[in-house]
Amino acid sequence: MEREDFGALLAQVMRRVMDAERPILTAHGLSMWAYSVLSRLADRPMETQQALAKSIGYDKSRLIALLDDLERDGLLTRQPDPSDRRAHTVTLTPAGKARLHAAKTDIHAMEDDLLAPLSPTEKRHLLSALPRLAQEP
Amino acid sequence: MEREDFGALLAQVMRRVMDAERPILTAHGLSMWAYSVLSRLADRPMETQQALAKSIGYDKSRLIALLDDLERDGLLTRQPDPSDRRAHTVTLTPAGKARLHAAKTDIHAMEDDLLAPLSPTEKRHLLSALPRLAQEP
DNA sequence: TATTGTTATACTCTATAACTATA
DNA sequence: TATAGTTATAGAGTATAACAATA
Numbered sequence: 001m002e003r004e005d006f007g008a009l010l011a012q013v014m015r016r017v018m019d020a021e022r023p024i025l026t027a028h029g030l031s032m033w034a035y036s037v038l039s040r041l042a043d044r045p046m047e048t049q050q051a052l053a054k055s056i057g058y059d060k061s062r063l064i065a066l067l068d069d070l071e072r073d074g075l076l077t078r079q080p081d082p083s084d085r086r087a088h089t090v091t092l093t094p095a096g097k098a099r100l101h102a103a104k105t106d107i108h109a110m111e112d113d114l115l116a117p118l119s120p121t122e123k124r125h126l127l128s129a130l131p132r133l134a135q136e137p
Numbered sequence: 138m139e140r141e142d143f144g145a146l147l148a149q150v151m152r153r154v155m156d157a158e159r160p161i162l163t164a165h166g167l168s169m170w171a172y173s174v175l176s177r178l179a180d181r182p183m184e185t186q187q188a189l190a191k192s193i194g195y196d197k198s199r200l201i202a203l204l205d206d207l208e209r210d211g212l213l214t215r216q217p218d219p220s221d222r223r224a225h226t227v228t229l230t231p232a233g234k235a236r237l238h239a240a241k242t243d244i245h246a247m248e249d250d251l252l253a254p255l256s257p258t259e260k261r262h263l264l265s266a267l268p269r270l271a272q273e274p
Numbered sequence: 275t276a277t278t279g280t281t282a283t284a285c286t287c288t289a290t291a292a293c294t295a296t297a
Numbered sequence: 298t299a300t301a302g303t304t305a306t307a308g309a310g311t312a313t314a315a316c317a318a319t320a
Contacts, residue, residue: 003245005176006248006251006252007155008173010150010154012271013147013267013270013271014147015194016273017144017147021144039142048301049301049302050301050302057152060301060303061288061290061302061304062288064302064304084296084297084300084301085296085297086295086296086301087296087301087302104142107142108140108142111142114143115270117269117270122262125258126266127140127143129255129259132255133150133252133254133255134149134150134153185279187279197278198280198281198312198314199310199311199312200279201279201280201281215279221319222278222320223277223278223318223319224277224278224279224319225278
């Protein structure tokens with residue numbers, strides 16, 4: 001086998017990143033999925049919970065309990081859409097933004113540490129290549 | 138938030154790769170973990186099952202049933218180490234090597250496809266950077 | 275006593291299908 | 298009828314502890 005699997009390499013790096021991320025998120029009172037939800041809502045509110053679930057690759061039924069917790073903690077709000085009262089718009093609260101920002105700061109510091117072995121050029125190439133690989137062509 | 142999380146990017150790419158890998162492995166009669174075991178054994182046999190479990194990030198207790206299946210299918214053998222009869226050396230059979238090679242060929246083709254949007258330089262940088270990020274410093 | 279492979283068991287995560295309320 | 302959110306439940310995946318054989 002001439003070359004190592006790209007997927008296997010990704011998995012190994014992923015494992016390292018997640019192992020380093022878990023304690024940071026725990027310290028901020030967030031699970032991995034909670035962090036994923038808050039991150040997704042940082043840019044703009046989501047019109048429906050279903051769209052939110054799909055965009056982070058989560059199941060709409062599992063999302064309920066997660067949103068319940070985050071809402072109870074005051075990190076986000078669910079508001080029925082006036083034009084379609086079945087749908088709920090999910091919005092980050094100021095407290096949610098603050099919590100996210102605090103966690104993200106620590107995570108970025110950890111990631112910078114992890115990426116330190118790379119040269120600036122490599123780092124730049126990596127961070128420019130990954131987004132293109134992430135989305136369907 | 139100035140930049141996207143490295144971890145989030147990795148997760149997205151990982152999701153794409155795994156979605157593309159699953160049907161290929163199924164076609165070759167392998168689960169993700171089975172493929173991981175065979176890949177790990179490709180270079181050289183493992184002296185103990187415990188070492189094998191650790192090196193692929195799996196649980197030693199869960200490994201049992203997986204090895205049972207792979208052994209029953211004739212893809213690998215477990216042999217008690219003569220010097221320590223508690224330990225079992227796990228070795229790939231010719232059939233195991235053939236199955237792995239067939240699967241790996243298809244997976245590499247899929248990966249080449251997935252990496253196609255990158256320039257040769259980017260691809261080279263990526264495949265050289267990941268192994269260094271994969272291992273602890 | 276400690277370790278390897280193994281088994282049993284409990285726990286978490288995930289997917290599926292059904293229910294309600296709106297449309 | 299179809300869809301958004303929700304609930305309930307079954308199944309897969311995972312972790313933990315305990316056991317027998319060997320060191």
